[in-house]
Amino acid sequence: MLIKKASRRGSSVSWSRRLVPYLFVAPNFAIFLTFIIWPAIRGFWISFFDSTDGVHFKYVGNANFKEILHDPTISQVARNTITYVFFYVLLAITISIALALVVNEQKFAKGFFRAILFMPVMLSPVVVGLIWSDIVDRKHGPLNAAIKMLGGGAPGWLVDTNLGMVTVVFVGLWVHVGFYSIILLAGLQGIDRSVLEAASIDGASRMQTIRQIILPLLKPTTLVIIILATIHGFQSFDFIYTLTGGGPLGATTLIVQYIYERAFGVPIRYGLGSAAGVILFLVIFAFTALNFIVGRRRNAV
Amino acid sequence: MKNIRKKIAISSALALVASLVVTGLPSAHADTSTLKPTAAQLAAWKGKTITYYFYHDSQAELDTTNAMITDFQNLTGATVKLDDVPYTTLDQQLQARIAAGNTPDVARLNNPGLYQNVALDLETYFGRTYKSEFLKGSTLQVQDPKTSHLIGLPYDLSVNGPIINVDLFKKAGIAIPTSWNWATLIADAKKAQAAGGTDYAFAMDKSGHRFSTVMSQFGAFMVDKNQKNVLPTSQHRAAKALKLITDLYAADLAPRDLWVGTGTKYSSPVNVFIAGAVPVFFSGNFNLATINASAKFNFAVVPNPKELNGGGWPGGKFLMAFKASKNADLAAYFTNWLAQPAQMERMDKAAFWLPTRNDLVAKGITYSSRQTDMNTYLADAAATPAAAYGIQSVPTLAGNIYNNIRDLMTLVMTKKITADQAIAQQITYIDTQLATLKK
Numbered sequence: 001m002l003i004k005k006a007s008r009r010g011s012s013v014s015w016s017r018r019l020v021p022y023l024f025v026a027p028n029f030a031i032f033l034t035f036i037i038w039p040a041i042r043g044f045w046i047s048f049f050d051s052t053d054g055v056h057f058k059y060v061g062n063a064n065f066k067e068i069l070h071d072p073t074i075s076q077v078a079r080n081t082i083t084y085v086f087f088y089v090l091l092a093i094t095i096s097i098a099l100a101l102v103v104n105e106q107k108f109a110k111g112f113f114r115a116i117l118f119m120p121v122m123l124s125p126v127v128v129g130l131i132w133s134d135i136v137d138r139k140h141g142p143l144n145a146a147i148k149m150l151g152g153g154a155p156g157w158l159v160d161t162n163l164g165m166v167t168v169v170f171v172g173l174w175v176h177v178g179f180y181s182i183i184l185l186a187g188l189q190g191i192d193r194s195v196l197e198a199a200s201i202d203g204a205s206r207m208q209t210i211r212q213i214i215l216p217l218l219k220p221t222t223l224v225i226i227i228l229a230t231i232h233g234f235q236s237f238d239f240i241y242t243l244t245g246g247g248p249l250g251a252t253t254l255i256v257q258y259i260y261e262r263a264f265g266v267p268i269r270y271g272l273g274s275a276a277g278v279i280l281f282l283v284i285f286a287f288t289a290l291n292f293i294v295g296r297r298r299n300a301v
Numbered sequence: 302m303k304n305i306r307k308k309i310a311i312s313s314a315l316a317l318v319a320s321l322v323v324t325g326l327p328s329a330h331a332d333t334s335t336l337k338p339t340a341a342q343l344a345a346w347k348g349k350t351i352t353y354y355f356y357h358d359s360q361a362e363l364d365t366t367n368a369m370i371t372d373f374q375n376l377t378g379a380t381v382k383l384d385d386v387p388y389t390t391l392d393q394q395l396q397a398r399i400a401a402g403n404t405p406d407v408a409r410l411n412n413p414g415l416y417q418n419v420a421l422d423l424e425t426y427f428g429r430t431y432k433s434e435f436l437k438g439s440t441l442q443v444q445d446p447k448t449s450h451l452i453g454l455p456y457d458l459s460v461n462g463p464i465i466n467v468d469l470f471k472k473a474g475i476a477i478p479t480s481w482n483w484a485t486l487i488a489d490a491k492k493a494q495a496a497g498g499t500d501y502a503f504a505m506d507k508s509g510h511r512f513s514t515v516m517s518q519f520g521a522f523m524v525d526k527n528q529k530n531v532l533p534t535s536q537h538r539a540a541k542a543l544k545l546i547t548d549l550y551a552a553d554l555a556p557r558d559l560w561v562g563t564g565t566k567y568s569s570p571v572n573v574f575i576a577g578a579v580p581v582f583f584s585g586n587f588n589l590a591t592i593n594a595s596a597k598f599n600f601a602v603v604p605n606p607k608e609l610n611g612g613g614w615p616g617g618k619f620l621m622a623f624k625a626s627k628n629a630d631l632a633a634y635f636t637n638w639l640a641q642p643a644q645m646e647r648m649d650k651a652a653f654w655l656p657t658r659n660d661l662v663a664k665g666i667t668y669s670s671r672q673t674d675m676n677t678y679l680a681d682a683a684a685t686p687a688a689a690y691g692i693q694s695v696p697t698l699a700g701n702i703y704n705n706i707r708d709l710m711t712l713v714m715t716k717k718i719t720a721d722q723a724i725a726q727q728i729t730y731i732d733t734q735l736a737t738l739k740k
Binding site for chain 1: 396557558561712
């Protein structure tokens with residue numbers, strides 16, 4: 001009898017214990033479901049409808065997808081996005097690892113330099129775009145004033161199509177590299193000091209230590225940065241819109257601006273914008289999955 | 302039985318009268334230019350709130366609107382909530398609000414064709430002859446395409462034209478032009494630039510609407526009053542006009558960075574002019590209040606250059622009340638009240654607007670300052686060729702047509718295509734746009 005009671009109490013305790021974590025997660029999950037998952041499903045659904053006023057929708061099947069794929073500007077937008085993401089991710093990884101290594105070695109005013117590194121992340125992207133548009137202004141910007149003082153010309157950072165892309169990649173890096181560096185710094189500090197000491201005793205040079213000890217041990221963190229940078233790269237819009245408006249001549253129009261202009265331009269076309277959003281989702285998903293799979297395979301090896 | 306019939310007849314008549322009072326329907330002879338709310342309306346409106354979706358080109362417009370709203374609130378007991386939005390996102394935000402079921406009650410617009418389906422029929426409230434109070438050309442853009450009923454009010458008439466920095470002209474020894482053509486305009490602008498050492502000689506709003514003025518002066522038009530693409534008939538003249546302007550930008554005589562570097566965004570070089578960095582600014586009377594409030598130099602509005610044609614290019618802003626309004630009669634009355642002669646004259650004087658009411662046009666507006674400048678705009682409005690109003694026959698497409706020629710100009714400035722190619726592409730684009738009307 002006593003045993004039965006105890007087991008009944010035990011099963012009720014384990015049931016409530018099992019329930020507690022779900023209750024803790026439930027509020028967050030409800031918010032996530034309401035504001036992320038449900039709108040995403042709705043967005044996917046709307047991509048099969050068309051509307052020119054955002055009120056009356058007509059089922060059009062895959063016509064929106066076809067329209068996007070036949071849009072003469074989409075190839076330029078795709079090219080711009082791939083160029084931007086490629087250089088942005090590559091440079092973001094390289095620079096943030098370099099910065100993390102430098103800051104990690106810092107003995108003096110460590111906190112100050114880390115704060116400086118992180119500061120651009122806290123700025124509003126709109127403000128970032130406006131500040132940099134003044135800095136790189138061809139006629140009156142301080143950057144060209146400095147170049148002129150050094151005997152150079154006055155490059156059209158926002159007027160020349162190639163320089164326009166260089167400018168937005170640079171500003172994108174300026175905004176995010178600090179954030180990536182701080183994450184990498186945490187990864188660096190997690191490396192066992194004894195491994196580094198052992199390398200030093202074995203006579204490894206600084207470069208050898210970095211290449212053969214630090215970078216391989218930093219791989220999991222680097223993988224996170226690659227995924228984050230890829231997502232940030234594909235999602236870049238706000239600072240670019242205020243910096244170049246997608247110009248000159250559409251040279252810095254990336255996929256998110258394309259979606260924005262299709263969905264909210266005149267006339268409003270939510271279905272078309274949603275279809276472009278679905279395409280972006282599939283592309284980012286594919287890239288992230290690829291990064292993840294490749295990263296895990298390498299780790300396993 | 303007779304009594305019952307009599308009772309039904311009397312109660313029907315009373316109900317009709319009551320409904321007319323409540324809905325504010327005026328009698329056929331009501332004078333809508335001084336229309337006052339009835340006692341029943343005042344009782345019904347007390348404590349009600351309507352939203353006025355608004356943008357402003359100058360601080361004077363905003364200040365005057367706020368003062369007018371205070372007067373309207375005192376008159377009706379209702380509250381008007383002013384939603385002041387930036388011009389650059391005017392249509393985008395309004396479309397999103399309508400789609401989200403958050404339609405404002407009244408809006409000030411410059412692209413009324415987009416809202417034809419959601420606009421309130423003002424003739425229901427103010428009678429079938431209401432549109433005759435306003436300039437005929439301006440009402441074309443705010444008529445229901447099926448019923449021809451007035452679904453909005455022309456709030457101001459704008460005219461494009463050049464404004465010059467008089468100090469820079471004097472420095473260069475050039476008299477204020479009273480008539481000129483594009484060759485003399487450019488020559489004078491260059492001289493003034495050299496004399497003043499300014500960054501640029503000439504600046505124009507980044508706008509296909511502004512460029513249409515130049516095309517018109519060269520005798521080129523895009524759409525006629527019958528919704529027909531007429532650009533092919535003036536293709537070479539259009540290309541000449543386009544080359545003239547884009548050459549100025551390509552040669553850095555005009556602020557190329559402002560035009561090319563801002564992508565698809567609208568931008569006005571008004572600040573470049575106010576900073577004294579350009580002697581000739583091609584814009585319109587909507588910028589006069591801002592320049593008047595901020596410029597630290599003498600300036601003047603001068604006549605448009607004359608080639609085949611003189612004159613400017615018509616534009617304007619509109620008022621519209623929306624069907625979705627929960628207080629539609631109040632919204633309709635607010636729209637009417639803002640455009641009554643007393644209020645329109647008040648705004649015209651404060652913000653250097655040109656009136657759209659026939660009575661005010663006949664009477665003329667006496668401005669507290671810059672009367673000569675406003676007279677120049679009026680003279681240019683009168684000299685504007687009738688063909689310039691043709692594009693108003695396609696109010697839903699005009700914005701796209703203007704934006705496309707603007708973007709083609711960017712391609713020409715950066716030498717990606719020639720002026721001839723740009724005009725050829727614009728012809729194709731207009732055909733595509735007009736084809737959507739037939740769907």
